[in-house]
Amino acid sequence: MKPAPVDYVAPRTVADAVAALADGGDDAKVLAGGQSLLPTMAMRLARPSLLVDVGRIPELRRLALDGPAHPGAVRVGAGIRHVELERGAHVPGALGALLRTAAGHIGHVPIRTRGTFGGSLAHADPAAEWPLVALAADATVHATGPAGDRAIPVGAFFETVFTTALAPDELLVAVDLPVPAPTARSGFAEVSRRAGDFALVACAVLVDVAGDVGGSVRRARVALGGVADRPVRCAAAEDALVGRPLGAGVVEAAGAAAAAAVESRGDLHAGPDLRRSMVAAVVRRALLAARDTPVGTAGPVGVPA
Amino acid sequence: MSRHEVTLLVNGDRHRLTVEARRTLADVLRDRLRLTGTHLGCEQGVCGACTVLVDGEPVRSCLALAVQCDGASVRTVEGLTAGADADVTGAAAGAGGLHPLQCLLGEEGGLQCGFCTPGFLMLLTGVLEERPDLDDEALAVVLSSNLCRCTGYRPIAVAARRARDLYTALAAGAAPDTSPDDAPEGPCN
Numbered sequence: 001m002k003p004a005p006v007d008y009v010a011p012r013t014v015a016d017a018v019a020a021l022a023d024g025g026d027d028a029k030v031l032a033g034g035q036s037l038l039p040t041m042a043m044r045l046a047r048p049s050l051l052v053d054v055g056r057i058p059e060l061r062r063l064a065l066d067g068p069a070h071p072g073a074v075r076v077g078a079g080i081r082h083v084e085l086e087r088g089a090h091v092p093g094a095l096g097a098l099l100r101t102a103a104g105h106i107g108h109v110p111i112r113t114r115g116t117f118g119g120s121l122a123h124a125d126p127a128a129e130w131p132l133v134a135l136a137a138d139a140t141v142h143a144t145g146p147a148g149d150r151a152i153p154v155g156a157f158f159e160t161v162f163t164t165a166l167a168p169d170e171l172l173v174a175v176d177l178p179v180p181a182p183t184a185r186s187g188f189a190e191v192s193r194r195a196g197d198f199a200l201v202a203c204a205v206l207v208d209v210a211g212d213v214g215g216s217v218r219r220a221r222v223a224l225g226g227v228a229d230r231p232v233r234c235a236a237a238e239d240a241l242v243g244r245p246l247g248a249g250v251v252e253a254a255g256a257a258a259a260a261a262v263e264s265r266g267d268l269h270a271g272p273d274l275r276r277s278m279v280a281a282v283v284r285r286a287l288l289a290a291r292d293t294p295v296g297t298a299g300p301v302g303v304p305a
Numbered sequence: 306m307s308r309h310e311v312t313l314l315v316n317g318d319r320h321r322l323t324v325e326a327r328r329t330l331a332d333v334l335r336d337r338l339r340l341t342g343t344h345l346g347c348e349q350g351v352c353g354a355c356t357v358l359v360d361g362e363p364v365r366s367c368l369a370l371a372v373q374c375d376g377a378s379v380r381t382v383e384g385l386t387a388g389a390d391a392d393v394t395g396a397a398a399g400a401g402g403l404h405p406l407q408c409l410l411g412e413e414g415g416l417q418c419g420f421c422t423p424g425f426l427m428l429l430t431g432v433l434e435e436r437p438d439l440d441d442e443a444l445a446v447v448l449s450s451n452l453c454r455c456t457g458y459r460p461i462a463v464a465a466r467r468a469r470d471l472y473t474a475l476a477a478g479a480a481p482d483t484s485p486d487d488a489p490e491g492p493c494n
Contacts, residue, residue: 001348005306008326008372031373038329038368039349051326055373083362108450109432110353113362114369195449 003041010053014144014173017054021169022146024050030171031055032079032119035111054079060118060173063090073140073176078118082106085117094206095137095177097293098186102129102204105188108196118172121157124164124230127198131158132225133188135233136204137177145170158230184208187290189282193269200269201226203258203282205290209246213291217241222254222286227262227279236261237283246291254287255280311375315340316384324371331355331366334381342382342423346452353451356424356431357381363431363450382423385430406430406468413464417455424451429465437472444469 007024008031011017021028029048031037032055040046054060060079067075074091086103090096106112106120106129120130121141134141139154143166150170157165166172180186190202202225208218220241222234236257244250259280266272307326312319315338324333331348334340334357343366346352350368357366358380385404406426409415416422425448432439432447439447444465453461 002332003327003329005325006327007307008309008370010372031370034370034373035350035368038370041327042349042367051370053370053373108353109447110356110363110365110428110450111350111368113359113364195446 001042001044003038004044004047006041006048007050008053009050010056012056012058014057014059014171017052017057017171018144018146018169020050020052021171024052026168028052028168030119030122032122033081033115034119035107035115036119036123036125054171062174065091066179070176073178076117076175076177078116078122078172078174080117082112082115082117082120083109086112091177093182094180094184094186094290094293098133098137098188098204098206101186101188101289102133105129105190105192105199105202111196117175121175122164122166122172124158124162125198126158126161126228126230127200127202127226129188129190129199129202129225132202132204132223132231134175134177135231136186136206136221136223137180138221139178140176141165141172142174142176143170144173149173160229180206181208183210185213185290185293187286187288187293189285189289191278191282199226201275201278201282203279203286205283205286207241207246207287207290214245216243216245222258222283224258224262224279224282227264227275234258234261234283241287246287251284251287251291255284258283309372309375311371313371313374314378316380322371326370326372328371329367330357330359330364330369330371330374330379333371334366334379340381340383344420344423346420351452352421352424353428354421354424356427356451358427358431361431361434363428380427380430382426385426404430405471406464409464409467409471410461413460413467415456415461415464416453421451421453421455425453425461425465429468433469433472437469437476439469441466 009020011020027049031051031053060077062077063080064075082103085099091099117130120128134154141152141157143150152165185207187205190199192199204223207220209215210218220238222237223231224234225231237254240254240257259276262279264272264275266275308323310323312321322337331345334343343357344354346354348367350365355366356363359377386402
């Protein structure tokens, strides 16, 4: 089908976008890359009265590794596209490796050339890659609305399926991703029906290991997607890791702990037992990837065109 | 319902059009510019038949509004033929001005009804121009973007690997040899 008639504006600044959203009322919708919104419009599941296209706002297209406004954190502009994080090697270390690996799992090439980091977070699909990565990386989401700017910790950002803490007239502007310790390692694993499908289950991990890879885990963040109405951290798996080296037995135990901890009712894709075994598998694979990826793996630092 | 004036550079030709905001790039290419080589299958971003290049990158033209593309350069399957791609076509031009990718798909039987073919052609063109060195597995993942209901994909994958070899050779400055030893008579030779 074709989208229903709709009005459209393409502001050049965040302030103008926020004003347009406020003027547009409840049926105004932000259009970023459009890879989720346009299909729902084509299916007439969404019939916004006004599209506020944020694709022409230069401020949203910035990616900065470190800066006075965000010390110790990479700031990803909301309009940075998936493909830019996938191919660009902009971000060094464990965080960069996590971004590049996760980006490669998003849809297909022609989706990744248009879809954006901020758009994916604001859409809040519980099986999507960026919300999961944002949670694992302990992100802070920056939003601007008529009342001004607001910083939202990622733990309070995702509320339920397709629902975030953003007000209808607020615009997601940028996301700060804290740079992990130089000794940190990251891993990502996903099970999906076919390449490019949404994850049935996915896992992102950031672990800080004392000394070389044989050392004990000092801190661990294990996040799961596709198991609840939003991405969730898995305390049971994290507890199984901290204080122990990333050996095969510990990795296995963390996977088993995660599988035991998830509340899985199953659905048409997989029953509860299969889902639990997939959870164990993605946690194990993500941790092994973290263990086996050399620290400091990153390409040249740069900023996308 | 708002209408907007947009400028699109399509296959090198500049077009100035007034379009409704809700019109997708695919709609405008097909209905306004009569470039019906871009096919619309699912119209919801699943099948990939409508893939075109926007500023050199593969994009599903059913998932981009024409107004979003104002000022962009667009390449469609019509732009693949005759001279539009001088490097590759000059090196291995086929009969009738066909692009080597088109020749290879024909030679390998990589199409039957042809509905999905323009999408595969533009997907491969965009990907191989940026990354002529993709390995076989990465190439298969790229191809999984698009649906084909006729071929079972294998001949498309074979043609894509030969195309990749051609692009790799060109990137290395070598004269390409695209003919396997047992090359069948095809539309391009």
